[in-house]
Amino acid sequence: MNSHEAEALDYFKKTAESMGHKFKFLFRNGLSEIPKYDAVFIRATTDPLYTAYVVSKTAWELGLKVIDDPQSIIICANKIHQYELFQRFNLPHIPTIFISKEELHHKKIEEIFESFGKPVVIKAPYTSFSKYVEKVACETSFREVAKKFFRRSDFLVVQKFMPSRFDWRVGVLNGEVLYVCKYMMPKGKWKHGVKRRGKPSFIWGRTVTLKRENAPEGLKETALKACSIIGKGLYGVDIKEINGQYLVVEVNDNPSIYRGQEDLRDMDIYEKIIRYLAE
Amino acid sequence: MLVVSNIDLRVNTPIISPLEFLKSSNKDYILNINNDYRYMKMGYYVSLHAETIGSKVIPSTENIIDAYRVPVLLVRASKAGVPTLPHLITDSVKQIMSEFRFPLVVFAVNPFSPNNFKIAHNRSALYRAVKSLSMNYKYAVCAQPLIGHIATYKAFFGKCDSNDDKVNEISKKVYETFKIPICKLHMQHANGEIYLCGLQHLTLEEISPSDISAISSHISAILGRGEFN
Numbered sequence: 001m002n003s004h005e006a007e008a009l010d011y012f013k014k015t016a017e018s019m020g021h022k023f024k025f026l027f028r029n030g031l032s033e034i035p036k037y038d039a040v041f042i043r044a045t046t047d048p049l050y051t052a053y054v055v056s057k058t059a060w061e062l063g064l065k066v067i068d069d070p071q072s073i074i075i076c077a078n079k080i081h082q083y084e085l086f087q088r089f090n091l092p093h094i095p096t097i098f099i100s101k102e103e104l105h106h107k108k109i110e111e112i113f114e115s116f117g118k119p120v121v122i123k124a125p126y127t128s129f130s131k132y133v134e135k136v137a138c139e140t141s142f143r144e145v146a147k148k149f150f151r152r153s154d155f156l157v158v159q160k161f162m163p164s165r166f167d168w169r170v171g172v173l174n175g176e177v178l179y180v181c182k183y184m185m186p187k188g189k190w191k192h193g194v195k196r197r198g199k200p201s202f203i204w205g206r207t208v209t210l211k212r213e214n215a216p217e218g219l220k221e222t223a224l225k226a227c228s229i230i231g232k233g234l235y236g237v238d239i240k241e242i243n244g245q246y247l248v249v250e251v252n253d254n255p256s257i258y259r260g261q262e263d264l265r266d267m268d269i270y271e272k273i274i275r276y277l278a279e
Numbered sequence: 280m281l282v283v284s285n286i287d288l289r290v291n292t293p294i295i296s297p298l299e300f301l302k303s304s305n306k307d308y309i310l311n312i313n314n315d316y317r318y319m320k321m322g323y324y325v326s327l328h329a330e331t332i333g334s335k336v337i338p339s340t341e342n343i344i345d346a347y348r349v350p351v352l353l354v355r356a357s358k359a360g361v362p363t364l365p366h367l368i369t370d371s372v373k374q375i376m377s378e379f380r381f382p383l384v385v386f387a388v389n390p391f392s393p394n395n396f397k398i399a400h401n402r403s404a405l406y407r408a409v410k411s412l413s414m415n416y417k418y419a420v421c422a423q424p425l426i427g428h429i430a431t432y433k434a435f436f437g438k439c440d441s442n443d444d445k446v447n448e449i450s451k452k453v454y455e456t457f458k459i460p461i462c463k464l465h466m467q468h469a470n471g472e473i474y475l476c477g478l479q480h481l482t483l484e485e486i487s488p489s490d491i492s493a494i495s496s497h498i499s500a501i502l503g504r505g506e507f508n
Contacts, residue, residue: 028369029370029371048344050388050418051388051418053351054350054368057345057348058351061354061355074340078319080324081340084331088331088332100298102298125319154319154320154324155319
């Protein structure tokens with residue numbers, strides 16, 4: 001956990017206490033205490049196969065208020081699920097297709113390059129924090145990356161490559177915009193977070209935050225529409241602005257909230273989240 | 280009702296393959312028959328596609344995810360009246376030992392291990408089990424006391440290959456709760472009682488010709504009755 005994230009968690013605690021609530025941190029060894037609480041706010045990588053989902057589902061079954069709720073985790077943690085919903089509800093998003101293990105052959109790869117051009121982006125359905133997303137420009141790399149991602153999933157996402165200097169990030173809670181920022185790409189890179197060559201660490205681009213009322217209306221409308229397809233929880237919507245059009249990249253549950261970044265222009269986000277949990 | 284299956288069934292109704300179904304967008308009642316419904320496997324994506332095009336499907340994605348996560352399986356099954364034993368989610372051997380006596384059964388709660396389990400009769404076996412199932416303490420495990428012995432049953436539409444009424448009752452309730460047509464159930468037999476402890480997928484090799492006949496008869500009965508519950 002980086003220091004900005006730890007500071008944000010402390011600030012959540014202070015805010016909750018100033019509002020008259022008790023706020024405790026629970027770790028993996030304290031999960032049996034969940035029934036003692038009224039609400040659970042998960043701040044860990046969520047995936048239906050991780051402990052975070054077990055926590056969410058247990059809390060939900062016990063009737064507790066929970067962010068992230070199990071259904072949001074199920075949809076947001078699997079990009080195939082998410083893009084199927086975007087297609088069904090005609091949400092403007094990056095041109096996307098799905099490919100199965102059985103379809104990994106020359107003809108299909110040729111078809112993909114023909115319709116999307118080169119390079120294309122391959123995403124594992126379980127991608128998070130810019131991991132398991134790779135750009136490929138030839139059949140050999142396509143096969144190499146796809147085989148790696150197929151180890152855990154029988155389907156993958158393939159998308160048109162649409163470079164931009166930044167992705168919009170819109171934080172949404174219960175159908176309301178919480179914060180708006182720009183996640184800048186590091187110099188010469190195409191993703192906000194890029195792994196250092198030969199090292200386990202990442203280089204992250206800058207975060208530029210706007211006051212939510214100063215953000216473009218079309219951007220906020222697109223973000224709210226995307227979230228309405230998923231649920232009523234807390235989400236971080238990534239959006240690309242291409243030729244004046246807003247295209248949804250993805251909706252993330254458990255969005256990052258770092259002190260001095262997402263909260264920089266709208267400090268009330270802590271209070272809004274605590275109030276939602278305590279309702 | 281449309282039957283989507285990766286198993287070569289013997290029923291008098293058209294069956295389509297999972298890949299064929301995933302390319303279609305016709306709304307219907309979908310009966311998804313697969314040996315493996317695990318998250319992100321083909322069986323899961325069939326149910327997911329059915330739901331996103333607005334079809335009713337057995338099993339649902341939510342039930343699939345819950346049934347294959349042992350702690351969630353136990354919480355929901357217990358709520359439905361299935362006998363279960365206490366369980367603990369943790370990555371700490373010390374915490375397990377402070378809560379339960381030996382022997383113990385330990386399941387993985389991580390994205391990489393199938394839902395198999397390890398039994399620990401002593402402290403060093405427990406350390407080995409937790410280290411292995413938690414992938415070197417990176418993920419949690421789910422520990423339960425082992426008060427008898429574990430038996431594994433194949434279950435098709437809630438019917439087990441057992442003559443024990445209690446086993447069949449548990450299998451029936453698990454099916455009514457999660458609607459997983461094909462699976463393996465792990466149960467503990469102790470002091471005349473039986474407790475559910477886990478659910479796992481079947482490999483294609485584990486499904487015998489007589490199992491295929493049994494699955495086919497269940498499907499024919501469902502289609503004959505036209506029921507979907």
